[in-house]
Amino acid sequence: MTPDPDSTGPVAIVGAGVTGLAAAFRLGxxxxxxxxxxxxxxxxxxxHSVCRDGYLAEDGPNTLLETSPKIRALIRDIxxxxxxxxxxxxxxxxxxxxNGVPKPIxxxxxxxxxxxxFSLHAKLRVLGDLFLPRQPTDAPExxxxxxxxxxxxxxxLDYAINPLVAGIYAGxxxxxxxxxxxxxxxxxxxxxxxxxxxxxxxxRERRRSGETPRANAPKLSFVGGLxxxxxxxxxxxxxxxxxxxxxxxxxxxEDGWEVExxxxxxxxxxxxxxxxxxxxxxxxxxxxxEGREGNSLAWLAGIVHAPVTSLVLGFRRGxxxxxxxxxxxxxxxxxxxxxxxxxxNSSLFPGRAPEGHVTITCYLGGSxxxxxxxxxxxxxxxxxxxSLARLIGVRGEPTFVxxxxxxxxxxxxxxxxxxxxxxxxxxxxxxxxxxxAGHFRDGISLSDCLVAGLRxxxxxxxxNPKAPAPAPRANP
Numbered sequence: 444m445t446p447d448p449d450s451t452g453p454v455a456i457v458g459a460g461v462t463g464l465a466a467a468f469r470l471g472x473x474x475x476x477x478x479x480x481x482x483x484x485x486x487x488x489x490x491h492s493v494c495r496d497g498y499l500a501e502d503g504p505n506t507l508l509e510t511s512p513k514i515r516a517l518i519r520d521i522x523x524x525x526x527x528x529x530x531x532x533x534x535x536x537x538x539x540x541x542n543g544v545p546k547p548i549x550x551x552x553x554x555x556x557x558x559x560x561f562s563l564h565a566k567l568r569v570l571g572d573l574f575l576p577r578q579p580t581d582a583p584e585x586x587x588x589x590x591x592x593x594x595x596x597x598x599x600l601d602y603a604i605n606p607l608v609a610g611i612y613a614g615x616x617x618x619x620x621x622x623x624x625x626x627x628x629x630x631x632x633x634x635x636x637x638x639x640x641x642x643x644x645x646x647r648e649r650r651r652s653g654e655t656p657r658a659n660a661p662k663l664s665f666v667g668g669l670x671x672x673x674x675x676x677x678x679x680x681x682x683x684x685x686x687x688x689x690x691x692x693x694x695x696x697e698d699g700w701e702v703e704x705x706x707x708x709x710x711x712x713x714x715x716x717x718x719x720x721x722x723x724x725x726x727x728x729x730x731x732x733e734g735r736e737g738n739s740l741a742w743l744a745g746i747v748h749a750p751v752t753s754l755v756l757g758f759r760r761g762x763x764x765x766x767x768x769x770x771x772x773x774x775x776x777x778x779x780x781x782x783x784x785x786x787x788n789s790s791l792f793p794g795r796a797p798e799g800h801v802t803i804t805c806y807l808g809g810s811x812x813x814x815x816x817x818x819x820x821x822x823x824x825x826x827x828x829x830s831l832a833r834l835i836g837v838r839g840e841p842t843f844v845x846x847x848x849x850x851x852x853x854x855x856x857x858x859x860x861x862x863x864x865x866x867x868x869x870x871x872x873x874x875x876x877x878x879x880a881g882h883f884r885d886g887i888s889l890s891d892c893l894v895a896g897l898r899x900x901x902x903x904x905x906x907n908p909k910a911p912a913p914a915p916r917a918n919p
Contacts, residue, residue, distance in 0.1 A: 453478050453683075454903055455702045455715035457690045457730070458722030460488030461889060462881045464676040465896030466719055466903075467683055468521065473904040478715070479680070480704055482689040482726070486677055490889065492668025493845055497797035499668050500755035502847040504889045505786050505804060506530065506662040507669060511894050514663070521675040523665060530662035534790040536769030539606050540780065545765070545772045545834060548603075561598060568596035570639075577636050584858055587624060588616035594638060606773035609783040612887065613749040613809025614855050615776075623856035623864070657888075662770075664792050669889070692731040693718060693877075700876055717876035717903050721896070723748075724883040725851050738870055746863055746883055750816035751852035752807040754827055755788070757843025760799050764836025767801060772834065776811055780834065781826045783809055800842060803831065810855065820846055854883045878903060 454470055456463045459481035467477040485491070489503030509515060518527050538545035541560055549555040555566065572594050578585065585593075587608060591600040600616060608616050612624060622629045631641030665671035677684065685706075692703035699716045720727050720740075728744035771786035788802040789795040796802040805827045808816020815823065824844065831837040867879045878899050882888075885895035 452476075452699070452714045452716060455480065455690075455700065455713075455718045457718065457720050457727065458488075458881070459483075459486035459684050459686075460721060460723075460881065460892065461490055461673065461676070462885075462892040462896040463719065463721035464673065464680055464684075465517065465893045466721065466880065466900040467680045468517075468676055469897045469900035470904065471680065471683075472520070473900065475900075475904055477680075477683055478713070479684040480688045480690045480702070481684055481686050482722070484686055486684055486686075487670065487673035488723075489847075489849060490669050490673050491847075492670030494667070495845070496757075496843060497800075498755075498757050498802055498843045498845070499788075499795045500802070500843075500845040501668055501670075501788075501804070502753060503849075504669060505788060506664055506791070506889075507672065507893075508657055508660040508888060508890045509663055510657060510660045510888075510890045513894050513897055514890055517893060517897065518663075518672075518675075521679040523671060523675045526665045526667070526671055528664050528666060528792050530664070530770075530791045533768060534770050534787065538769055538772035539602060540772060540774045540778050540834060541602055543778065543833060547769070560602065565596055565598035565602075569599055571596070573637050573639055575637070577632055580633075584861070585621050585629075586617055586858055587619045587621045590621040590629070590632075591616065594632070601777055602775050605777075606775045606784065609776070609809060609811060610773045610806075612855060613751045613783060613806065613811070613853050614857075615810045618810065618855065618857045620856055620858045620860055623860040660890075662791065666794060690730055692733070694733040695874055695877075717878065717906075719878045719880060719899060719903065721879075721881045723851065723881070724854060738874065742866065743863070743883075746860075747855045747857060748851040749809045749853050749855055750813050751783075751809055751849045752816045752823060753804055753847045753849070754807060754823055755802060755804045755843070755845040756827070756831075756841040757796055757800055757802050758837060758841055759839060760801050762837060762839035763801055763803075764838075765834075767803075767835070771804075780830045781812065781815055782807055782830050783811065785831070785834075796843075802843070803837075805831070809853075816848065816852070817850060820844075853887055856887075875906075876903075 453476035456467055456477055456479045459479045463479050467479050470477045491502040493500045518524055537548045539548055546560045549558045575594055588600055591604045605616055608614050631638055635641035635644055688704045688706050690702055690704045694701040699714055700718045701712055702715055703712050724743040724746045728741050730740050732738050732740050767787040767790045773784040774780050774782055783806040786804045788804055807823055871877055880895045880899040882892055885891050
């Protein structure tokens with residue numbers, strides 16, 4: 444239990460999810476050593492692929508969005524370029540359920556004019572965005588529902604944004620903060636007044652930055668699933684991950700941080716030059732923090748997480764009437780189905796099902812029905828099969844079943860969430876060398892978490908006078 448006398452020790456990273464692994468990798472590129480403390484027995488968090496009986500199932504996300512040039516560069520740098528897959532272009536179509544029928548989301552102005560997904564009144568109401576004023580700068584924080592209802596109308600909220608929010612956050616538009624959950628949407632109104640005008644005028648800025656809107660971002664995976672990304676990061680990071688090592692306390696010193704961790708019945712203390720907190724918020728809340736101002740992390744327990752179950756099913760192709768000619772479908776809360784949505788995995792990437800079979804992933808629970816996410820498998824399976832029978836004509840027994848329950852799933856960027864982010868920012872300011880990164884801070888998508896890990900590693904390197912300067916990046 445004697446502290447390591449080397450006060451210029453490696454950077455401590457708490458959590459071996461993709462954020463922590465990406466940060467450890469980038470720090471290594473910049474010549475800075477890191478130790479990754481992982482309380483569990485494997486890395487990657489929810490990013491985990493299961494191969495069984497010719498099927499490939501994902502426990503967590505199913506695609507990696509290439510929203511930034513940093514994503515492709517990371518894939519190249521960790522040696523996975525030859526295993527990377529782009530989604531089948533024929534699977535670009537998405538469906539939203541209305542009146543019990545999956546209807547394609549229009550992808551063009553002509554498609555929007557003639558779709559029966561929205562009424563004529565709804566289409567005209569959406570065009571009213573062109574003439575609406577900005578929200579006053581001193582207006583109270585607005586929910587996603589309030590923002591969309593004000594600018595685009597109630598029908599668009601019910602049959603576009605409600606299912607979209609369920610598919611991204613497993614959340615509810617009435618609770619989510621538009622400024623926190625969709626900051627770019629709120630920023631477009633502030634800058635351009637109209638969302639339509641902002642979409643047109645902002646295209647040049649996006650091209651200049653190299654960033655890609657999520658709706659247009661290429662969808663990526665790997666031959667062996669997204670778990671390949673975790674394996675590649677682990678190979679690149681080397682032996683820097685310490686498994687079954689739970690961090691229990693952090694103490695600030697003049698020359699860095701002391702990290703206390705437990706492995707079994709043994710307690711270890713080690714000095715580090717900086718600490719990156721990249722584990723889920725509800726786990727970080729258990730860590731004791733002794734800083735210059737006696738700060739605590741217990742407040743992180745106030746972040747709400749929506750429970751979600753991922754249920755991956757395989758069927759014979761002949762037992763599914765729908766052509767599955769798209770990415771998947773989303774279900775509005777107004778529709779009488781228990782699922783939040785479904786992804787047509789075998790239409791997206793090859794090797795997801797045996798020949799003559801298909802794979803479909805359904806999502807249950809979220810803020811809409813948290814109890815269902817935690818229900819027994821038999822109950823969930825019955826509800827899902829009934830829904831799939833009505834929605835896409837599935838009959839017969841599933842030939843593959845894989846379930847993953849995320850009891851503390853997706854952090855909800857609800858009204859007031861900015862207070863959590865502001866508290867993190869103030870803590871970083873008052874406690875030099877302490878950083879936060881991950882889906883509770885930087886966005887919930889896999890690409891958000893990867894980019895956040897790379898960014899925070901460069902921030903740590905930039906604040907460390909003993910580290911070499913970060914290598915310049917080529918302009919995208």
